[in-house]
Amino acid sequence: MKEIKVENRREGNILSRVFDELNEFCRARSLFILHYCTGCGAIELPPVMTSRFDMERLGVQPMVTPRQADILLITGYVSIKTLKRVMLTYEQMGSPKYVIGICSCTVNGGMYWQSYATAKKLDEYMPVDLYIAGCMPRPEAIISGLRSLIRNIELGESNNWKKYYENYDYYLGNQQKLFGDEWQTPVDVIGEAEHYGLVGEGTYGEHTEILQRVQQPLKPLEMRL
Amino acid sequence: MDTQIFTEISLSEILVELLLMPVIAFLVGLVMVLWMRKIGARVQRRIGPPLFQPLYDVVKLFGKKTQVSHGVVHDIGIVMAMGGYIAAETLLPVPGMNGIAVYGGIITLTYLMMIPSLGLALGVGQCANPNGSIGISRALTAMLAYDIPFVIIVFGVAFHHETTNLVEIITQQQQAGIASWGAVQNPLLALAGLATLQGMLGKQPFEIYIAPAEIATGPMVEMSGKYLGGLFVMQAFQLYTAAVLYVSLFLGGGESWFELLAKSFVVVSIPMMIAFVFPRYRTEDLVRLFWKWPVMIGLLGVAFVG
Amino acid sequence: MSEFLFELNMLDSLLLLSAVTVAIAILCRVEYISGGVVTLLYLAQLVVVGMMISAGGVFSSHLTPQLFGYELGWLLDGLGLYFTLITVGSALLATLYMAGEWGRRYREQGKSFRALQSLLALNVFTMQLLLASSDLLSLFISWELASWAAFALMALSGGKGLKAALHYMIYAFSGAMLVFAVVAWIATTAVTAAYQLDINGAGILQFSSVAELMQQGIFTIPEQLLMLTLLLIGFGIKMGLLPFHLWQAPAYALSIGPAGAFLGAISSRLGLFAIIVVLFKIFGSITDGSILQSSFGFEFASVTPKTLLAWIAVATIIFPTFVAMRQNDARHLLAWHGIGQGGYMLLGLVMMDSLGSAGGLLHVFNHATYQAALFLAVTSVIYRTGTADLNRLGGLVVRMPLSFMTLLIGIIGLAGLPPMNGFVSKWLVYRSLLDQGELLLFVGAVIGTLGTILSVYKLIHNMFLGSLRKEHEEVREVSWSMLTPMLILSALILLTGLFPGIPLQWVAQGLSAVGLPVAEFNLGGVMADGGSLDMVIVSMVLFSGFGVAALIFYFVGGKSKRVNPLDNYAGGHFLYASNRYHYSNNFYAGLMHLIKPWYKNTFQRLERVVVTLLELTAESLSRLYMRPHSNQLALIIVVLLLW
CATH class of the missing domain: 3.40.50.12280 (Rossmann fold)
Known part of the structure; x- marks a missing residue:
């Protein structure tokens, strides 16, 4: 890291x-x-x-x-x-x-x-x-x-909490090593990083690519008429 | 009588009062939260939180950087929970300020105080968390339980003073001195009122709807950051409203702020002292208890209202 | 003929318009046009009613046929106008709802839109005839017509609905028999009395003349009490007063969506109208107990008809409300509440002071607005999802936000919380109970309100909040033709809550028509000694409170992110879309643990006992005339009767 x-x-x-x-x-x-x-x-x-x-x-x-x-x-x-x-x-x-x-x-x-x-x-x-x-x-x-x-x-x-967003790829990689490539939580961390402007150099990477490939979509239910 | 009051109030004065009353209520409410936590700490032989702890909590919660919303109704629910109490404070007369108390009266206040709870219930509903829904179902059941003795008390007091106008009720008590206080005139009603207060504040033994270890604080389960902050604000308002209402109905209100606050802090201390030495009742036991003792005492009290 | 046309006054033209509406609804075979035309005709009727209300006074129709030597007359005063306004208004909105997409789907399902449309119009017409009746005979005739029309409208849904409608019919028929018995009794006695009192014999059945007969002592006090009881039972059945309420909830809940909204909003209030007529126009002196005290030697004040009725009203509030709490079908839940809310109206009216009677009568209007809104919102949900089962819905707020809003405003009105209109009428009733020192009635009324709050939260939570079901992902909001009446009703609920002075004006006309005291009111509410209410100020402050809170929430608080429902606390467990994470069944489990044994179905059992007794009697009688030699038996009976 x-x-x-x-x-x-x-x-x-x-x-x-x-x-x-x-x-x-x-x-x-x-x-x-x-x-x-x-x-x-x-x-x-x-x-x-x-x-x-x-x-x-x-x-x-x-x-x-x-x-x-x-x-x-x-x-x-x-x-x-x-x-x-x-x-x-x-x-x-x-x-x-x-x-x-x-x-x-x-x-x-x-x-x-x-x-x-x-x-x-x-x-x-x-x-x-x-x-x-x-x-x-x-x-x-x-x-x-x-x-x-x-x-x-x-x-x-x-301010370590920022690290998780800014270095998400590193942490996700370690998690994937343990849990396998199918690993995902229902929390959309990348979406959060983008929403709050917390994207850093290490947010995206090879591991987030794997995640985005296998991930079930986590879009919020938008209110619609 | 009423028409005089209608004309005497100037618009600017009332606007100032409408602004001031909620602000004071909030600040006093925060101190009451501190008071409550301090009492809890002392009962458990702890030191307890520092002086500004409630304020730190609220500021911190509103200053959270990330927080989740489960939808528009979740947001609106919190707005209703805070806004309902902000409005309700203006119906509660305090020394020097009557706000819009003459236009509403005690029945209106009673029902207006349900608006924040309804807002909270809606917000929690949208969170789609069964813990929250169970909490709301229990909270509403508790409301059904303690509101029946509460309306008996409201009826008794209003019938005793022959008015629903809170300003009038307070004035009548203040003019004739301590002997005319609700607590002296109708001690049974005042006693039933204390039991109701315990339920209304949701303190042990009547806090089954929070039940942290069972349903993860029920209504608060999905509240983060400013959502929880809104509920902290609501709690401060709730403590203030319940205490001042009790003082207005039974202890002659306050002719000065000092008097009002002193009485109110004494009143909130009572439920706190009881709360921290009790476990909690199950929902059905809570309902049975409220429908039995406070109702009986209240009815007996009204029978003695001349 | 041409002369007659020129002399049409407003009541004539209203009845004529209404008849034309029925005719067009029946005759117009092009169904997609008839929806619009009939809506316009209702609008025209509403305009006429509005003109009549603004003109004020009493309108009598030229329609004065003679029947059995009695003159039938139709005459609309402030009270009738008030109910007519609500009737036509709810019919207009219900028709508007079904004129567009809803009606198209209904036709596509192979059902007869024409039948629905014309039966609704027929209901409105017969109800107008009833509301304008000025004598006992016209009251009875239009009462029968209205009952049959309501039956036909309920029966149209078929299946279980037909069964419920038949249930209604049995009740309504027995009620009508009681009414008829009293009318016949009065009619036969009155003819001889008319000569003594020198009243015009043909108009002897007019309400005022009958009241005169009662006051002159043509009937003894026990006779009058018997008549009053029979009439109250007869009309109370329609209103769903305890213990005659069993028919109502299934009959309204199972009728076709918009028709259910119309029926739920106003139909059963006809019973209240007739009760008002009976109580205050005919038996005014008995109702307040003044005659009873003077005619009986002992102290009679403790059990006057007034207190008895008030207690029946409170029972009508409490029991159906708590039955409603246990319903698992949204329509049944609402229909049960409809019965309960009727109790508030009667309770307010029998208090007979200026605040209570205003509250009771105002509640008729308020109830019509929110009940129609609620029924239409539920109908919309059924239209999109196909079910009103509270255990098979959830989370619809993100898909049908406007229906949610309508339902929300409606339930706040139904629960009687500020700032909606239901609060104002209930406040008036509470105030009146307080003034008269009726503690137990007051507590009963409040228990009803609290029960309502519990039950309506369950309604909105199980339908619109909580988690969205997978099969409802693609649900859409209903079309604008259906939304328009719902939004109009929501606006009405809110506006008449903010400015209760507007409907109070109509209520005042109605109250003065039956000689009840009228409270001093202004645009914002009521001014009374011992506490006033000004909804304009209270709601303004409430909304500014919301505004301040919104400012704090959105600007002081940080940014928030909308998340997927799966991102939810489950004690560290992972949630998947396949698992339902929702709480709806047995919603008030804790409360039910205590009060479930208190539901004893007493009224159902009572009904079964009566039915069994009737069956037994019928059976034994049939044994009698099915015997051989039954003709000889009949001869003996006839001879005995003649003798």
Whole structure:
């Protein structure tokens, strides 16, 4: 994957810059979290949410569906079958969105390193903003991880969600390696990139060509008279 | 009486009021959301969110870069949900501002408050998600349950004051002092009102239509970005409306903003305190409960209305 | 003859026009022309009615035949005009709907468009005769004519519809018998009374003279009460009052689309019209209970006919509404609601104060507009998809947006939410109940409204929202000839909701014609002590609220992308077009879990008991005259009777 420089330049006039600043300020302080509890790390989350560590004081609260969430929290090893669902969930989230991988398993497969059925490195399939390593990380580590994510967002340095659109071909290629060429989610990522002006150098490529060949059409139902 | 009111109001004044009332309602509503979350946190021995948390949430949601729409009705539904409450606030008199309360009255307000729910129901319907549809079917059932005691209360209060005009109801209570407050005159109605409030705000034990672990927050299941933001706005309005309406009917409204807000925050605290120590009822149990106790208390209360 | 023509007044010309419409509908064999011509004729009728309303006053026809020595007369006052306006209006829109593409398809299916057209025209004509009747005999005759015409129109659909129509006919016939019995009773007694009271014998059956007879005490109070009860049952059957409502929903639901819209909008309101005549023109003093109190020694105030009727009205609101909630066919659902809404009209009217009676009568107009709109929208869906089964539709909003809009406006009206017209009339009824301190009636009326909200959301959700079925991908919106009446009706629902003063003006004429108090109203609503309503201001604020919300939503909020329905949350599962991801069956499962055991089909059982009893009687009687020597038996009976 070509490393794409994350642009920190602000666009537009002063007024819209102020709005962007405000947006980022609020975005860093209001994070809805969707925990995709795949493995043992899930057990560390209840203390994070409840009275011992209380993540709500950071503005982080749990949400239920990907539509509502800002953070996708993956708490352990990801089997290939699970990864399909994780991909769908990730794609259904609204941008700006952030991915946190908890436990060593999401970093390098951890103790499932030798398993044929486990996806080893999560960031081959989706851009991960933050890893919290450990087997399993303590709630303190999770809180401090959340804090550093918040700091990154506020500084405007956490724009990994754009990478998924701009480098879609790379991620799709890795997914196709695992799932085969027939792979597609019901989410029209390329259409989204075009709609929101997020097309980058790596959006199209050989893998998206394969996708477009096999893909079931995903046009929205237009209202017609 | 009425004709005097009709002529006294000048157009510019009313326009200012129409603008101000929803804005104030929204801001107070946000503080109430914070209040509610803080109470929840304290009941669970947490610290809870920072001061501006509700505002951060709304701004963030409206500032989302990508969000899905399932069609025109999905959009219109959210517009109706917000717009209906924006309009409803002008029917709710507050200190110094009557808005258009004299042209509507409490029956109109009751029915106007159903417009946002209808809008939400339409929007959710278009999402084509069965979780959402189930949520709406439960929410409407809950409405059928708590609105029956609610109309009994409305009837009792309007019959007691011999008017449906909210301005008149508040004035009557304020002129004769605490002894004439609805809560003192008709304590049973006020009690039934509290139960209704719990249902109207959709707080535990009556939040089966949200049921996050079962139907994935029901109506909110497909709401992303500004769609969810619209619902957050609606929630702020809803808290404000329910609290101020209760205060107007039973606690003599407010002669000053301080008085009104103090009373309203006390009123919203009650459902919150109850909410965070309860699990939830199933739909049919919810209906049975509302049709039994609050209705009985309400009917008894009306029987005592002289 | 020429002299007669020159003397035609407006009522004569209206009836003549109506008769001509029937004649043309029957005679015109070129069916694609007749649709347009008949529509134009209805338009002409509407213009005449409009002229009569703006002229005001009472119009009497030159048509005064004599029958059995009684003079029959036709006379249209404010009340009749109001109902005539609704009748002609709904007929016009129903005909407009079927004049174009709908009628073409109907003919292509090998059905007789001419029969449909002429039966509809016949219905309108007979209904006009009924609405203009000025005495008991003309009322009865036109009542019979209208019943038969309605029967023919219902029966035209054949099959189950024919069965439902026969069901109706049995009910209508027994009702008519009761009415006839009372008319005959009054007629026989009245002739002798006429000499005593020095009234013109030929005009003795006129409503005013009959009311005079009642007041003079020609009939005792119990006799009058019996008459009132018989008449109320007779006319209440047509209106679908509980417990005589069973015929109505299937009969209207199964009749042919636009005809169903017409029947649902106005036909059963004729019963209400006749009840108003009976209650307020003939038995006015009994209705309010004043005579009862003075003539019976004990306190009678608790059970006056007024309270009894009000409770019947509330029962008529609640039970059919909750039956409607369980229907799985859109037309049946609407038809059941039609019965329930009739309850609001009667409830308002028997309150007999200025707000309630205005609300009750206004609801007739409002109901006609939204019921016609709803029936036409459903007919459009049937036209395109072939079904009205709520479990076999869904997601049609993207294919039939204008039908969706009509249905949406219609259901907001039916549910009685602002800013549509249904809210205004219900508000008036609520206010009147509040003023009179009728808590339980008030709560009953509101339960009906809440039940309606639940049931209409199910209607719109299962048809137009949710996921689109594969077989409906290629469905298109209906043609403009069908959309035009639907859109006109939607505009009417909205406009009369914004400016209720317009229909209230006609209502006021109707109320003053029967001597009921008239509320003080302006263009935007009603001014009354203890709380007013101004819909102009309320709706203006509501729409500006929507406007502000739209500004926030579209300009403050970011861009959104329309997505495919398969891109939907399913707990991480992948959705495929072959799996239906839709919730429609047993829509209010939680509620039904509680209230399902409360549906006991009591009225069906009651009906079956009556039918069985009748069958038993008929059987035993037939045994009697089927015996050998039956002629001797007959002789004995005749002798006994003569003796």
